[in-house]
Amino acid sequence: MTSPFPQQFPTTRLRRLRQNGWIRSLTSENVLTPSDLIWSMVVHDGDEARIPVGSMPDLYRLNVSEAVKAARKASSLNIPAIAIFPHINPSRKDETGREALNPDGLIPDVIKAMKDAAPDVGIICDVALDPYTSHGHDGLIDSEGYVLNDETSEMLVQQAIVQAEAGADVVAPSDMMDGRIGAIRKALEAAGHTNTMILSYAAKYASGFYGPYRDAIGSATALKGDKKTYQQNPANSDEALREVAMDIAEGADMVMVKPGLPYLDIVRRVSETFAIPTIAFQVSGEYAQIKAASARGWIDGDRVMMETLLSFKRAGAAGIITYFAEYAGELLND
Template sequence: MAIKFGRPIELRDTPRRQTDALASPSLDLAIRMRRNRKSEWARRLVRENVLTTDDLIWPMFVVDGHNTRTPVASMPGVDRLTVDQIVRDAERAAKLNIPCIALFPFTEPALRDEQGSEALNPDNLVCQAVRAIKKEFPDIGVLCDVALDPFTSHGHDGLIEDGKILNDETVAVLVKQALTQAEAGCDVIAPSDMMDGRIGAIREALDDNGFGDVQIMSYAAKYASAFYGPFRDAIGSAKTLTGDKRTYQMDSANSDEALREVELDIAEGADMVMVKPGMPYLDIVRRVKDHFAMPTFVYQVSGEYAMIAGAAANGWIDGERAMMESLVGFKRAGADGILTYFAPKAAEKIRAET
């Protein structure tokens, strides 16, 4: 039924209620969208998307030392944690019913080299943290990032020769890094490097080495983004990174290309796929979810966190409401889960409200 200015055209000929428009201004509207918004219970009843603690993955930063929490200046409210402290936050995550945590290391500069060799050390910070967490809280999911950037002196995700990031040679190292992490007890391998063919190579190696149950969450559509800045502060690669990552991460102007990236990773054996960053790429999340119907994740990255947390700290926005609005926006776009530094805060808010 065609509707124009509220009153169905088909009804235009039927007698109207007699009203004196001036004395009692009242539009003759059959449909009033505001009725379903009239009170909190009514809004709850028609709500289409709900954020739960099951949707959250909490990224954490691990640093060498003991019993120390060091604030990351560009991420207000986020700390680098020593292994014993990460176990305490894992406990907090478990109590908040957050299903999974993600680990990122701050590697001492002396341990970084051109090849990122520390990534293959079975006793590196990430492996230590995985073992410590799994010992105390075996039921929480632990996700480990696969890429060389926290370990290389140049801050790139792969090996470099003559200024070029080598693809196949890098994949060979990433396979070893993934096996090292699986050996430590990691549940989900999450390659974030954007080399071609790494998902298939890692899947094959995991299967050949008795890690058939270890899942792969692929950073399938990862864009070269300015929003990663605070993360690079947190892992200590901001100052050392030479150049940018545009020869391997995606061009922010592209959308069809994201579907091709995701399609390849699914074909190579990804169990879950991810779009990153989040807020500027909600259209990509929606396309990926609609196209592949895969478990689809989104990373609300450090710069997105910093924008909200920083503005809130200045009193420019209501931080809690902006946090929740941004997170439900990901659900609305089709995400099954969100990696977010807000995870503990959001989980606490959800718990307080239910």
């Protein structure tokens, strides 16, 4: 096979372009900036300002007042958006997750407070029932424990409308029910929320990297069984393209690949195939791995953090949801 790059040594010395700071900067193919980051944030409905998450060092559940401070900080760091996830009091959970539809609940309160404090920061809201259900699944279940698709979608539509009414800029269905994007888009249009965007968790895999997140939102001990009947098989790549194609056809404005680093091939395939804003989610397990190895001195935590974030850009991601956003934003601003 003839090489498309016929350069030969010593006529070509690629190390010439790596010798010092200015030339490395000039020839960088990808650049990471604060505007590439989406701050992944867990909020709670208690009075305590900050509650540490044991499995995620240096991460805290924030109450409404602290979330407001974080929104202002995101604005100062030029971080364009925050993705919020709820930890609610177990007394408000039930089999159906009805608290997700409460217009005076935690998430609507947080949305309103953050938008008042930092109107220039986009608010992205998770649309799913797992933080609200006593069984920890993303939807309604039947007597056999199977998650019901159409009945769940009906609730997700109502949840998305509640979030849009509260002022969310983006609703982000993470449940992986078939057809829910089209149903949500139709409902948003009918309710006059024509500018509310949909970020679809279009390629969300049944991954082992979500454990610390479930600890953070309080669903880890509640989860009965697994989520393999609705989240994607990690063995599949073509299936992700089918999922993305369907969600775009139904009205998604952006699509997501989750988890991030183990699925960079999916990020690349999706971004190249569809030319639609593709978001990578650097999930809780990825965060915890880096923090744990760094704490033991096995890796340079800051360097690895920035390297992984840059890898998402290199793979074609338009943005990265990450628990590192605040700290990475500080380093990038410095």
